Amino acid sequence: MIKWNRSVIGGLAAAVLVMGWTVPGWGQVFGKNKVTRTRFEWSYIESAHFDIYFINGEERLARIAATMIEDAYEQISADLRHELSARVPVILYRSHNDFEETNVVLDLVSESTGGFTEVFKNRIVVPFEGSYKKLRHVLHHELTHAMQFDMLYGGILESLLTRQYMFRMPLWFAEGMAEYESVGWDTEGDMIMRDAVITGYLPPLQQLQGYLVYKGGQSFFRFIAQRYGSDRLAQIMAKLKKSKDVEKSYKAILGKGLEDLSKEWHKSLRRKYWPEIAARREPDELAKRLTDHKEEGAYLNRDPAFSPYGDKIAFLSDRSGYKNIYLMSAIDGKILKQLVKGEKQGEYEEMHWLRGGITWSPDGEWIAFVAKSSGGDVLYLHQVRGRGVKKYTFDLNALFSPAWSPDGKRIALVGIKGEVSDLYVAHLEDGSLERLTHDRYDESDPAWSPDGKRIAFASDRIPEPEPSAADLLTGSYDIYIIGSHGLGIGGQGKSAIRNPQSAILRRIAASPSDDRSPTWSPDGKRIAFASNRNGIYNLYIADVETDSVAALTNVLTGCYDPEWSPDGGKIAFTSFREGGWDIFVLRNPLEKLLKTMPAPTAWALEADTVRTVYGDLKETEYENCKVQAYRPKFSPDIVNAMVGYSSYAGFGGQAVVSVSDVMGNHRFSFNTDLYYSFEDSDYQLVYYYLRRRVNLGVSVFHNKDYYVTRNYDWFSDRVYGGGVMASLPISRFTRLDFNVLGMGIDRQTYGWNPEKKQTRLLLTGLSWINDTILWGQTGPVNGFRSIASLDHSPDIPFNSLSFNTLSLDARRYFRVGRNYTFVTRYAGGLSWGKDPQAFFLGGTKNWLSPNYRRTDVWEVENLYFAHSDAPLRGTDYYEVSGTKFALINAEFRFPLVRYLVMGWPLGITLGNISGVLFADVGGAWTEDEKFRAFRADESGLPSLVSLKAGYGFGARINLGIAILRFDMAWPIHERPLRTRYYYFSLGPEF
Structure with missing residues (x-):
């Protein structure tokens, strides 16, 4: 994601602010707030091309990130035929919650922002969210932006003084290239484009908006590489550097303008996706739809959770514009109650819709979920019939995916601490926390077995007790089972993996694809899960004892978040269709298993699914890098000045200079309008200190203005x-x-x-x-x-x-x-x-x-x-x-x-x-x-x-x-x- 620093875009904003201090209500400004909850202490290491800034204590994470981004640089530099002209700062946060507190830009950072590259100083800012795969993807994506900016804008002072920054790449171009460079093609992109093409909402290239900017742009760059050659990307960027015109650049290199290329791209997508209509089914054809995002004016209806009696479903939806938790009938989808109002108060600042999860207490009186509050992530227990709320906080950087145990005394969840994501169990009686796994692999989606003795979860681990940096990026997500107290479980053999605590993790129905979101059948003999085994996320059911797997769905777009009903007669799931998410209920799942596995999609058979090469990653390369303490380093955000001379008024000029440190905690802005004499000139100096929770500002100013009223009175102030x-x-x-x-x-x-x-x-x-x-x-x-x-x-x-x-x-x-x-x-x-x-x-x-x-x-x-x-x-x-x-x-x-x-x-x-x-x-x-x-x-x-x-x-x-x-x-x-x-x-x- 690209971030244009508001303090720069607004050039004269500081001057306006200072002038605003001369009128009543100068502190009265609407707007939401960025809350600095932690006073971070920073250090950094130097790799060949990057300065990796990290929060003290996260040195190991920084060394892995240095390895990843240097590897990404080699690939992007080769693709674009460009080398960086200056070192690039990379600012690494230990969780998304910490990342949202960044002062590198003043804009609010939302839960859906995976990282950003700030344009004017070419700073890359990313969080660690538990997955090293995701960290690699985000670093590669953001480094592509940094390379784009270095090619098009050059150095900071050169860009600011020559106004090169006034040219902005179209978002489909900037984000599409970054996505294509970082992953080539993926299941999510294929799902979104297949849906857009089949349902007819894919606009021309130049009109892409929303998330289609990313995935539509990614698809277009893939189309160009496949049809015209991957070397054309570097040629187009080289031409764009000179012309500052995307249309002219494509015409010069490919001989065709964007309108013609867009039509070719659309035609190729129709040829690719339309045959899928006959080969697969719509979710409505195999399950009952309980929500309709288009009719409700929503984008998402997700995370369905059956009540213990199976007659109700709690779920997350943004139908009001805010992400709230609702209770609906499991029979007809009628909304029974709004349980939680999210994103309107400090207790529920964010509802973690990307890695959320809702779970019921066994007696049906409470639901549990994780939300970000003003103090960090909190495990909430919310009464269904009343207004009672219980809160549990833990010494973890982030929490996700709660699952209530059958005895009602424990909740399993995923937590991030340091550079690792692990599985935990929270004991509700005393608030204590038990750690079940302790490794560098990613864990997600825990689910208790009906007898409460086992927990199934998804993880990208491989059979290596001490994984290397490359190992952390090559493993696919599989379903594992662990004892709820870290105890061993039967199933010794090639499917068994021993973790550092000597607990046996049993892998279920392993495959080279990603298996996610396990849910147990009421008898504990089967596990349903979502998997992209054929290039589309479908539902599958595995036999826990025999490891045999059968497909349950073969849909056009994808099925996610399966939830087995308490009586075993239904499975609820979410599906993406017509640009949004909806909840469906499939009845009698065991009677509807497919006889054959769904045929793979075209892209699943292609060789360019992942363009990056992980085998050369060597974490030891930066093991001995010197760790240096961070000291504020100041550089300009904007320098804008002009000087003039008049024989009547003498010299005059205007200047705007904005300076800040790497972290954005110290910000200076000086603005002046010089005219005739010092007394007749305007000048303002502002300083902001943003490192603490209380934001502080100091200003001094002088302004001289002349007025002529409607009565022709003439005065100066x-x-x-x-x-x-x-x-x-x-x-x-x-x-x-x-x-x-x-x-x-x-x-x-x-x-x-x-x-x-x-x-x-x-x-x-x-x-x-x-x-x-x-x-x-x-x-x-x-x-x-x-x-x-x-x-x-x-x-x-x-x-x-x-x-x-x-x-x-x-x-x-x-x-x-x-x-x-x-x-x-x-x-x-x-x-x-x-x-x-x-x-x-x-x-x-x-x-x-x-x-x-x-x-x-x-x-x-x-x-x-x-x-x-x-x-x-x-x-x-x-x-x-x-x-x-x-x-x-x-x-x-x-x-x-x-x-x-x-x-x-x-x-x-x-x-x-x-x-x-x-x-x-x-x-x-x-x-x-x-x-x-x-x-x-x-x-x-x-x-x-x-x-x-x-x-x-x-x-x-x-x-x-x-x-x-x-x-x-x-x-x-x-x-x-x-x-x-x-x-x-x-x-x-x-």
């Missing part, structure tokens, strides 16, 4: 001062901000009666911020966000302003259907003291060519310290003012135009235009005024007094570079009601 900021994130969704700002304003008026006026201010602010929203194309579509703030400015010498201000802004977004949202917003505030602040209402934010109702807003107390709130459509800017205010907005947002193609003379195409119906009502008043909402007019009808109100409709379109809004409003407070207001504005919806 010199604004200077400094501030400090502290932000404490409670969780991803809630934080507390504290700010102190000291500033002075020197106003000089010009004209017939010039005068000078000085104003001083010491402002402290405290804000409580909550944000759980989900974004759509033009604004939030679901969730809640609020800011409650208290500002205090004491009376200090030298003509100061003294006031206290309390304000609230709360917004609730109700998703009432797919792409339909109802929004309510409540805002209010009051100010008191010697110089109470003014609240101005009217118009809409970022109004293009606005109308102003008043002209006294240029006073110092109004220009710099007044609050301006909107929208209040049906009014002009600053139409309403007072020291107290209330504002209510209601909107219904809906799809207006999905796709519009215009003919002559415009010849343009527009899509995804959303509509809105709205109503706004608000008012402002002072301490001396009595609030009065209504009074009777001359005709006896109620008329608004202290309030203004409007209603109307509008449209929004995302233009890519900005969101354009149009509103037409009718004011209710004006008579006649025929008056209309038109608003064109920019920016997202509130």
